[in-house]
Amino acid sequence: MIAIIDYGVGNLFSLISSFEKIGAEIVVTADPQVISSADGIILPGVGAFSDAAKKLRDSGLDKVIIEQAKSGKKLMGICLGMQMLFEKSFEYGVHNGLGLLKGNIVPMKDKIPKNLKIPHIGWNALHFTCESNLFKYINPNDCVYFVHSFYATDCDDSVIATAEYGKELTAAVQKDNIIGCQFHPEKSGEVGLNILRAFCEME
């Protein structure tokens, strides 16, 4: 059973449908007990970092996620959910993340050539930077769907894939059982479903 954390951030329709499509058992929940008894956790999220971080803290779910991740349970953050795994975000101010991964979230603005549009939106190729069982069903340069204006930096020890947009931007991270995707696997066609499938099969 995979627990998709419902903390009032973003629309979970596609995420739920994509797990159903691959035949995974899921539960959408904000209940610490349900999360604790699940085999894996999905932390979704779209919108502003500060709002989402506040919602996690106010509900006490931040502590549950940290505790579960540290106990070795597989955890995947998606898009803003991935960014929340890091120490700090510099999105309109400075905000603390969950601190499960080393690194910070910074704006793309001024870090990529001026002629490139922000947000980075659309299909871009994944460049694997190290081996991961998350990619066991996909190939180098397979395209996935991105929508973001901020990206993870100073996270060399966890990057497993990048995407080129003026520079190599962090696309996926993994540190043991803790995983993050900057892109949306639930919007990335067969490639995305195959990433979710691989996550479900992880120990």
Place this chain on the structure above:
Amino acid sequence: MITKRIIPCLDIKDGRVVKGTNFKGLNDVSSPIELARLYSDSLADELVFYDITASYEGRQLFTDILTKVASEIFIPLTVGGGINTVEDFDRVLKCGADKVSVNSGAIKNPSLIKEAAHKYGDQCVVLSVDIKRVDGAFHVFAKGGREDTGIEAINWIKQGVANGAGEIVVNSIDTDGVKQGFDIELLKLVCDAVNVPVIASGGAGNIQHFIDLFKEIPDIDAGLAASIFHFGEVAIPDLKKELKNNNIIVRL
């Protein structure tokens, strides 16, 4: 690098896909769910669903179809048609849409883009504009291209982006349905005016027209078309292969 997107557009009326020439004289083509599945399997990068129904029943049918499509097709979905309020955004986002396209609704209610962008984020708000040349100027048309608003198009688009529109769809009424190629002149003007993704619509008749579009306007992000895809005149995998052969980066 980010890939150039190919987007089939499905106009839906009473639960069926239709496509007109110059926005008039609609023909029934196919089932929206079948067509969506076909396009997703043949490497379409995104789908646009346009609800051209006016009745309450038709609208209900549309959201049912949308829900069904979104539960089995995992590429970005943009929904437009009849979007006049923030509640309309809510209605289609709940059914699985990723982006919502506003057109006449933004003309009737100038604060709609701002309110929706504030609530759902810029990336969710697409400004779709029907544009036609009138006495040498580009005018915004409303009501499915039937009514000249007198509004100058480039300023209208700039204003929309300033209010929070995260993407622009430019429909050229002059080239739509004529199949003589995209409206390069107009599209260049729009790309020079804004720094958000611009989607070209209206005029594609063959593969060469897409090659011309991406070659002549390197800043354009996507090409949208309907009938040439629906009637099988252009198959998306063939189109993408040809784009790649012409050094245009696409998802294959």
